Amino acid sequence: MSNEKQFETEAIRTQLERTGFLEHTSPIYLTSSFVFEDAEDMRASFAEEKERNIYSRFTNPNTSEFVDKICKMEGAEAGYAFATGMSAVFSTFAALLKSGDHIVSARSIFGSTHSLFTKYLPKWQITTSYFNSNEPETIESFITPNTKILYAESPTNPAIDVIDLEILGNIAKKHNLILIIDNCFATPYLQQPIKFGAHLVIHSATKLIDGQGRVLGGVTVGNANLIREIYLFSRNTGPALSPFNAWMLSKSLETLAVRVDKHCENAMKVAEFLENHPQVNWVKYPFLKSHPQYEVAKKQMKLGGNIVAFELKGGIEAGRKFLNAIKMCSLSANLGDTRTIVTHPASTTHHSLAEADRLIVNITDGLVRISVGLEHVDDIIQDLQQALI
Structure with missing residues (x-):
């Protein structure tokens, strides 16, 4: 008999280890930093010879629980949680791109993402070409030797077009591109882009993941090597999700x-x-x-x-x-x-x-x-x- 649990069960039963108080639901870890047992523990922690919490800008038990749930839902290897959906988008691109790189993106994307591509990334000589969401057959004509990322949202905002993720996955594989999908409208409950070849999946957790208009949050999950680059960028630039919001979002995933x-x-x-x-x-x-x-x-x-x-x-x-x-x-x-x-x-x-x-x-x-x-x-x-x- 398989030990793999269903989606709804993972959303409810994936949680931190209980403390000595044997709480039924995970507590909120409202702390900016964590202490060490001795000098060797501190040295080994900063050398990343052991997995442990050091500072909540890096990791926190609540953000770790939230990310772990999303990873299981999306079929991802690793992830990192952000203060907002747009901080997830920006940090993901900033961590993976360098001057001279090129993005091929669906034209129908969130307005702030469009502004990022057209107003801010060009400051670092990072350019973007757009394909029409209803014409995926044109994508390959936009790919250049400098193209590194293929990006799309599906369903699109606000016209609700649907892009064939399998086609995107095949193109990304053929041209050795990183396929990034914004899965905000579908949520991991309705769609798992990694199954179709996506390397990274981004969510504005502010939307359906929270579901009640209370808190802001974002998350990127996917390939562990890519997430490692995003994590290193983010621990130095500081777009981390707050422990309280992470706790709220983790509870929201249960429903x-x-x-x-x-x-x-x-x-x-x-x-x-x-x-x-x-x-x-x-x-x-x-x-x-x-x-x-x-x-x-x-x-x-x-x-x-x-x-x-x-x-x-x-x-x-x-x-x-x-x-x-x-x-x-x-x-x-x-x-x-x-x-x-x-x-x-x-x-x-x-x-x-x-x-x-x-x-x-x-x-x-x-x-x-x-x-x-x-x-x-x-x-x-x-x-x-x-x-x-």
Whole structure:
């Protein structure tokens, strides 16, 4: 009989060794540093001849427990936890790249990641080429002798395109590239990119992993040799996750599966409702059969996630009118909360982009993104219904 436990069990039963108090749940280790038994213990610890906690900027029992859980969920060898999702993204790239290196990235990525690629990494002569998420067959045309990393998010934000991770894995292997996948929208419960050839997986734990809009956090997991470089960079530059936030996120993982199951159930019903509404041009949800990458989504995802995108008839003004008519759902740029959140990218998060630039990443004037929460689905749909009149 196999000793391998199921996802839900690992999320609950992976924890620190109990202290002398025999606590049922892991305590919070709110300490900046750790003491040593004697001079030899201190020397051996700093020489890394033994595994132990030295300073919470390096490791802490709470961050170690959180990372261990994510590693087991993703099938990763090692990981490091960060203060935010963007500190995970930046530190991962900064640790692995040098001046003159090149990135090939999907065009549909988080706005701050795009700014990192276009505004900050070029300061160190690190360049990026973009491929369209719906055209993975073009990726190889962007690869140069200096290309080191292939990067993508799937599903994408905010247009909910799905990229075939198996294709990315094969290209990365063929060209000896490091494949990095932002798995934030899917979570490790719905998708494990390492199975398809990813070397590293990044999460903004602020989103569904926390799931209740309480704390910030990020994590990168994957190949142990690559994580070693990220760890060494991070222990010197200081983007570490706080012990308290790590404790919160580790506890949140215990309910990830049941929460995401319900998120997905609600999201599917919301998507089906919107698909039949006369004020809606189209709806994108990975597990709707009308989604252009439906078969890809079914291949690599367990369920469709909690994000639904749809296009209102009437463009930007219709989007603003819709937001103003919302009564129960929240107007916020966050996602993955227990509360349903509605965003109109063209008039808010992406308002500074020219229409032509937005259309390249499928952000039309009427696009609305819904992060479907855990309220009763009838109440969510009723709020959307009255706002669409």
